[in-house]
Amino acid sequence: MSAALVSMTGIVKDFTGVRALDGVDFTLRPGEIHAVMGENGAGKSTLIKVLTGVHAHDAGEILLDGKPVRFNSPGAAQAAGIATVYQEVNLTENLSVAENLLAGREPRLGPFINFRAMRRKAKALLDDLGIDLNVAAPLSSYSIAMQQLVAIARAVDIDAKVLILDEPTSSLDRDEVAVLLGLMRRLAAERGTAMVFISHFLEQVYDICDRMTVLRNGKLVGEWATADLPESELIGHMLGREAAALEQLERSVAGHEVADEAPLLSAKGLGRKGSIAPYDLDVRRGEVVGLAGLLGSGRTETVRLIAGADRADSGSLSFDGAKVAGHNPRTAAARGIAFCPENRKTEGLVGDLTVAENMILAMQAARGWARTIPQSQRNRVVAEFIDKLGIRPGDPDMPVKNLSGGNQQKVLLARWMLIEPKLLILDEPTRGIDVGAKADIQKLVAELSGEGMAVLFVSAELDEVTRLSDRIAVLRDRELISVLESEADMTTERIVDTIVAGGGSE
Template sequence: MSKHGTPVLELIGISKRFAGVQALRDVALSLRAGEVHALMGQNGAGKSTLIKVLTGVHTADAGEMRLGGEPIRPASPLQAQAIGLSTVYQEVNLCPNLSVAENIFAGRFPRHGLAGGWRIDWKKVNADARVLLARLNLEIDVTRLLGTYPVAVQQMVAIARALLAKSRVLILDEPTSSLDADEVARLFALLRQLRSEGLAILFVTHFLDEVYEIADRITVLRNGERVGEYLTSELNAPALISAMIGREFHASTAVLTATDGIAREPLLEATGLARRGAIEPLDIELRAGEVLGLAGLLGSGRTELARLLFGMDKPDAGELRLRGQALKLPTPTQAVRHGLAMCPEDRKAEGIVADLSLRENIALALQARLGVWRCMSPQKQQALAERFIQQLGIKASDADMPIGQLSGGNQQKALLARWLATEPALLILDEPTRGIDVAAKQDIMDQIRALAGGGLSVLFISSELDEVARLSDRVVVMRERRKAGELPGGSSEAAICAVIAGAAA
């Protein structure tokens, strides 16, 4: 069937609600045989929820799904696979402790004897696995454990398993996030081959370059709703970004303003910093008394860079210098000892300890820096907590209130207090205003500006480009895991968008 023919898969009016949150509202999607269809949207747009509805993880509250014109309603991923819908995830969900061949044929092993028999025909398993992988231009030892191969090979094996199931639709959820450029090229060569054979491919990604390299059409989601469906050849990168973020901009009218002219001393310098599958080599400089904004679409490498700077991940290349001296950060503990602090993107999973009190959460980082043999007394913890509750305007009945009972904005302020208590020289803030109300956002941003005014160096990461533009003294723009450009303070949101879209900075 041609990619211009009748859709092989149709989703019509799909809606899904979770505990008062409307995750999807009246979403439509059509996928044709012999095409790669990109599903695009920012964090929270509804992409993952839509895939989970499609593959039977969640049940839609409203709407219908059709495969080959027939209604479907899979109750589980296993049922979805049985009717021809296979998904390959960013984190390959196969068994690393089994062989490549065992992973491909698990649940479908050929057997000896009459009526299928009961003994697995291992010779046929391994031979058929080699034939199937050869179709994908992959020649490997199929008897080796899957976990001994790199992620790129594991993804190929997952695709081979989907082909064995005679899938009509292949769903790829962020398949290139952990691959290098050569591995991406190899994957795309395979996708082009499968497309030519008539397979319908739904490709979920955050990388704009990949969309324009491989996709025939694009569906954009925003805030759980479909913005539109477009031919890739008729939607340029600025227009795609506008559709994703909900604001129009024109690169030709982006106005850059001059910097404030204040010469600030470099505090932390990274040269050629890189980590395979996360960040391409880049240079970045953080200066004392300055807010450096880090902008880019989700998946551009912002959080990955922050993790490298704070010692949460180890770089493969490059060097760090603190006040001109070479710096090694094997762990976040070493980062804290050198005066670095970081509020992570996911405050519930990586930030707050919900069952501990506000007082204990605020004292946590300082206590960790002091070590286990220099315990802070409850009185010192109380004094510390009361100082920051007053300074940051944290709304709580008292310092002993469990932090999990506070609003999101007050939890974020408490995390800020935790790190300010360590008197850092550099504070890394990853999405500090996400999920909090407008008033709390303004409070946080006012505090950041005041901290920089007091000499603190701040790395401010946000998906909200207007926040980055308003708050930052300089803006580093990330794109496709690379530093795409650097803009002076006062640059417009349109200027940032232009660099994200590929214009020179």
């Protein structure tokens, strides 16, 4: 067994009261490809950022080649031989391939860049990695995959001992991924570069990684050789099986028995290239349809097409008996489709506006600016929903950015309940909020569907999905692979099995 190249022990990182990493250990050996696995908020990116000098850790030790190190900036980490390739290609598209490869290290004649030597050097560098590009062409003329390879080539040229790849494949198609993985294999075999690989695609991880470290909620779950950890166990480790400390909700299937009539929403072959493969999905009145899958499996992308937040480039959608054309958020709301997006801060709320203003935003948007909601009606509904959803503090004039996550989520929910939608789409409504608010929101979803509202419910927590849903659509690798219908299928085990099986069986 070779000595560790990087060894991190007992790493602790706090962000203003939230412990993002709690005593995590991580070991990287020379020449290995090592996956760091975990769901959102597990601490993967924080761990990487501590290693690359973006964040300073609060406790613990990092050894590089056996010597303790502490990086203050990404530049310092680079100088020590730790290079990073990010999900977004961090190169400048307006410059040529050669310039991007060698920016800051161009060969020069006196003060002047020697373009001929630079092209030659870039060409040699790429040839060495088995990539054949016209190095004089601007980077923008190549596909994202090639750009990502150029980013890796740049990283490798900085004599990287450690190469960190943070979701480099998330915007690539299948062939492009094969190209990238091929390059990674060669780097490991021929140069002995150690790599840390982060990806949501289990196939890729199993394809290429020697070992994996699994994190959950900022804690280390364990480290395994890939061969020793079957996919089902890995998913179990990532998601955790412990039932949340929530009261068990009564599943009131009786209220949902209107399911035989024509579906309220029906998507046929709806899809968008590069984000979600075409899928069919029906939702009936009074029904909760859960969407389950790992992070990056296409959950959010699926519902965004239905909400009109993104434009579909294939398939058709019908809602409430009518075909939907020219779909956008405004027309969707007018039809009765409400969408609470995944990211409260950037896509949901306007932080500077007050609780009351955020609540009535959608209702007001539907009425247009000239028809103001009368002050008395406004005060009444705002007070009613603050009360009904238990928003704390109950001050309608507090800027919404001062509220806690759970209360912000309730404000967002109230915004859409105000327009009395027929279909409510909730994308991760319970992520990052406290247990009490979580239970409130779950109860509310059950109530609303009891009253006849259709709900599309996306959540990373399988417990929650199984508890609330009448049916569950399971996604994997940007594809809807199966819809679980029967009561017996509403278990986390069944969902995990379906994800592992990968949708081959119908």
